[in-house]
Amino acid sequence: MGCSISGSAGRARDEARATRAEVAPFTKTTNDARARVLEAHKEILTWEGRSAFEEPYKGLEDAYESAARGVSTWLTARKAERKAAEQAETRDREVADLEFQIHELRAALAKLEQNVEEEKTKREKRIAELDEQTEALQVELLALATRFCAPLRRRPELGELFQELEADAAA
Secondary structure, three states: OHHHHHHHHHHHHHHHHHHHHHHHHHHHHHHHHHHHHHHHHHHHHHHHHHHOOOOOOHHHHHHHHHHHHHHHHHHHHHHHHHHHHHHHHHHHHHHHHHHHHHHHHHHHHHHHHHHHHHHHHHHHHHHHHHHHHHHHHHHHHHHHHHHHHHHHHOOHHHHHHHHHHHHHHHO
């Protein structure tokens, strides 16, 4: 699961990088169109100054038409640039989301590993305690069995049974 998300994040980063790179040509086109509009605007100002709005000149008409075409081109280029930038931002958000998920999964895994280690330590401690209790109980049981069996061992009719028990215990 971790490898799949890491791989997805890597692919998403590559796609985001590629999408951001696609914005640059649109930005250049937008800037070029803006520059042409500014040049056309200067031409308009020049012709407006010459004509003083007293006489219509062909150059003024051409400057206005050039500016109109330039604004249209600029508008189209800017729309394309914004669309590409939005796509790049969407990819960047996807990358950020995947990286957040990876971070959270790693944190959860670390917490789980810590909990497992703590639980393991508790269990090992409890096993050691139970081993000590078991050993103490065995010593106590042996003492009680010895105390119980000592008077019975002296009885001749039980001697053969004690020998069988000792043989079974040795085996």
